[in-house]
Amino acid sequence: MNHSKIYAYNHTTIPFDFQQTVERFFVEEIPLYPFSGSGNFLILKIKKQDMSTWKLITVIAKATGLAERDIGYAGLKDKNATTIQYISLPKKVEKELTKNLTTPKIEILERYYNRAPIKIGHLKGNRFVVVLHHIEARSAKFFTTVAKKMQKDGIPNYYGYQRFGEDSRSFLQGKEIAHSGKKLRGSKEKLLVAAYQSYLFNQWLTQRVKLSKLVMTLSPTEAAKKLAYPLDLVKMLAKQPQFFKLFLGDQMGAYPYGKSTTVKDMLQYTTPFVQQKSSPTGLLCGERAERAREDAYYLEEPYDDQELNALKGDRRFAWIWPKEVETTYTPLTKQLSVAFYLPKGSYATTFLEEIGKRSLKPTKSQRKA
Numbered sequence: 001m002n003h004s005k006i007y008a009y010n011h012t013t014i015p016f017d018f019q020q021t022v023e024r025f026f027v028e029e030i031p032l033y034p035f036s037g038s039g040n041f042l043i044l045k046i047k048k049q050d051m052s053t054w055k056l057i058t059v060i061a062k063a064t065g066l067a068e069r070d071i072g073y074a075g076l077k078d079k080n081a082t083t084i085q086y087i088s089l090p091k092k093v094e095k096e097l098t099k100n101l102t103t104p105k106i107e108i109l110e111r112y113y114n115r116a117p118i119k120i121g122h123l124k125g126n127r128f129v130v131v132l133h134h135i136e137a138r139s140a141k142f143f144t145t146v147a148k149k150m151q152k153d154g155i156p157n158y159y160g161y162q163r164f165g166e167d168s169r170s171f172l173q174g175k176e177i178a179h180s181g182k183k184l185r186g187s188k189e190k191l192l193v194a195a196y197q198s199y200l201f202n203q204w205l206t207q208r209v210k211l212s213k214l215v216m217t218l219s220p221t222e223a224a225k226k227l228a229y230p231l232d233l234v235k236m237l238a239k240q241p242q243f244f245k246l247f248l249g250d251q252m253g254a255y256p257y258g259k260s261t262t263v264k265d266m267l268q269y270t271t272p273f274v275q276q277k278s279s280p281t282g283l284l285c286g287e288r289a290e291r292a293r294e295d296a297y298y299l300e301e302p303y304d305d306q307e308l309n310a311l312k313g314d315r316r317f318a319w320i321w322p323k324e325v326e327t328t329y330t331p332l333t334k335q336l337s338v339a340f341y342l343p344k345g346s347y348a349t350t351f352l353e354e355i356g357k358r359s360l361k362p363t364k365s366q367r368k369a
Contacts, residue, residue, distance in 0.1 A: 005202060006209045008156050008243055013357040014143050016135040016336065020080045020349075020362075022049045026129040027348070028084040029074060030341070032122045039115030041072075042091045045084065047107040052079040054187075056087070056106065063100035064093040072117035075126075075344060078162065084109065088118040125256070125343040127324070130352065132336045140329040140336045146355050147325045147338065153243065154276070154321045155354045156209050159198040160347030161361040168361070171199035178308045193310050197284045204282050204303035205318055211299075212245045233295075240270045244280065244319050249294030251315055252278045256343045260315065262293055279317045286313020320346050 018024075035043050048056055053076045061068045072088035089097070091113060101108075135143065164170050174196030177189055184190050214223050215237045224234040237245045246252075250263040255278050263269045263280075272278040283289055283300050287309045292300045323341040330337075342348065349360050 005156075005158055005206045006213065007354055007357050008209050008213070009146070009150075009354060009357070011142075011146055011357070014135075014139050014146070014355060016139065016143070016356060017133040018130070018349075018352060018356075018360045019133075020078065022080065022082045024131040024133075025078070025081040025348075026083070027077060027081055028127045029077075029086055030124040030127060031074070031086055032124055035112040035114040037113055039113050040091050041088045041114045041117050042094050042097075043112040043114050043118065044087045044089070044108050045110040045112075046087055047082070047084050047109050048077075049082050049105055050079060051105050053077050053085065055079070056085075059103060059106065060087065060089065060097070060101070064089060064096045066090070066093055072119060072122075074118050074121065074123040086118055086123075088114065121344065123344050125341055125346070126348075127339070127341050128348045129337060129339045130348060132338065132352075134334055135329075135336045136334065137329065137331055140327070143336060143338075143355060144327045144329075147322070147327065147340070147351075150351070150354065151322050151325045151340075154279075154319045155351060156205055156244070157317050157320045157346055158202050158205055158350045160349040161359065162347070162349070163198045164195055171196040174199075175305075178305065178310055181307075182310075184310050190311070193308070196305075197286065197308065197311060197313075200303040200305060201282050201284055201316060204300060207303075208244065208282075208299065208318065212243055215245055216243060236266055239267060242270055242274050244273075246270060246273065246280060247295040247299060249292050249296035251281045251290060251292050251296070253281045253315065253317060255279045255317065255321075260290070263296070273319075276321050279319045281315035282318045284311075284314045284316055286311040289313025290315055316345065317343070322351050 053073055057068050057071050057073065060071055066089060070090060074086060077083040077085050161168065170192055174192035178193050178196055184193060211227065214226055215234060218226065220231060220234045220238050224231045240246060246263050246266050246269055248263055248266060251260045252263060252269055253260045255276060260281060283291065283304055285304050285308045291297055320343055326339045328337045342351065353360050
């Protein structure tokens with residue numbers, strides 16, 4: 001099985017030093033809607049360091065006497081980072097929380113009341129600030145140019161390496177669990193099956209990026225030969241102005257959220273895509289997932305595991321646009337601070353890898369350091 005993903009852009013590699021630590025990696029959740037100000041739920045805006053979301057929930061459950069399932073959160077945030085995220089709990093435990101929550105790793109920035117709890121996915125996106133070290137002035141300038149270009153043209157929405165565990169092989173356990181036909185037990189099994197789901201999505205996306213790249217870089221005749229596609233189809237693909245080529249039957253999602261429609265005319269659908277109003281989606285296979293149709297399904301099918309029914313399945317944007325990209329360079333320390341916004345479920349490391357054109361996954365020795 002091929003693991004290496006394919007980058008969409010053709011620029012040269014940009015050298016910089018990336019490490020995900022509390023001093024160099026900052027992320028803040030942007031809530032989906034403003035909170036109502038009244039209701040039976042307490043919403044906490046929490047700043048935490050060196051603590052995963054799971055650990056945060058365990059600590060809050062201990063302080064309040066709640067069951068972990070009664071604590072709502074919108075998304076999982078990494079341990080090795082300074083993160084701001086929102087948590088919901090029943091209002092009745094506010095006193096216990098104030099009395100018993102004493103760890104210096106958690107700071108409650110704001111409190112709100114709301115009529116409903118926070119559920120998974122209840123966020124617009126995340127704002128990141130990442131500090132890169134050992135980057136020369138010329139590289140920093142080039143980095144900024146490339147990042148701004150990606151803001152306009154978009155990037156493939158790969159799942160980051162964090163999704164697949166330290167050995168990058170957690171999806172194999174997930175596959176085994178998914179094929180056992182058993183009901184999933186607990187959040188760990190759910191995460192492993194989700195890693196398998198994500199692995200299949202990344203494989204599909206790699207294939208679509210590779211295919212788009214061939215159409216972009218070769219003549220229609222050469223590309224048709226290499227892909228074993230009819231020449232007329234390749235000519236139609238080559239006419240599309242954007243990098244990621246659309247096929248008949250692709251499921252286009254309104255961007256950044258909304259209903260999906262099926263591509264019936266390839267050129268007609270490129271306009272909203274280029275305007276960042278819609279984006280093609282890839283399959284997260286599962287029980288109720290919508291499949292692509294026609295040619296697009298033919299490309300999706302090798303990555304569709306019909307036995308994966310333990311999760312309900314979904315579709316995920318294949319292509320996203322980073323926003324609010326700003327960089328600040330400090331020549332004296334050779335540090336580049338990069339601020340940007342990504343839609344929910346997208347990885348900061350995926351964006352940085354597309355710019356740097358290399359994997360940023362820490363090696364074993366870096367992890368021990």
